[in-house]
Amino acid sequence: MLQLTQIHHIAIIASDYQRSKAFYCDVLGFSLLGEYYREARDSWKGDLALNGQYTIELFSFPTPPARVSHPEACGLRHLAFTVADVEIAVQALAEKGVTCEPIRIDDLTGKQCTFFADPDGLPLELYQA
Structure with a gap:
């Protein structure tokens, strides 16, 4: 196995x-x-x-060839990073010029999360610990 x-x-x-x-x-x-x-x-x-x-x-x-990178495209959906506080992390990213989607609540866990993108549009997620 x-x-x-x-x-x-x-x-x-x-x-x-x-x-x-x-x-x-x-x-x-x-x-x-x-x-x-x-x-x-x-x-x-x-x-x-x-x-x-x-x-x-x-x-x-x-x-390198372009790749479809929308979160709902077939293949790797996104990379997710754990943070202690999503709101603080979003503010820190905003201070560096990175825009995040509105914070949402995961229906299954009740945890806060949001999405943003790297310079090539790769979807990244912040997920509350």
């Missing part, structure tokens, strides 16, 4: 590597563990951590 233990990382391809690295590090608070240029692919790879835990591989490629 397959015994998965946890998610190792999430891979994201950015259209503008430097802009996305700044967004994930400077706006969302990830730290850059390592950064590598792969000359054969003309591609950057950044290893990003959240609270010291390796979480995201951020890639660049010269001409």
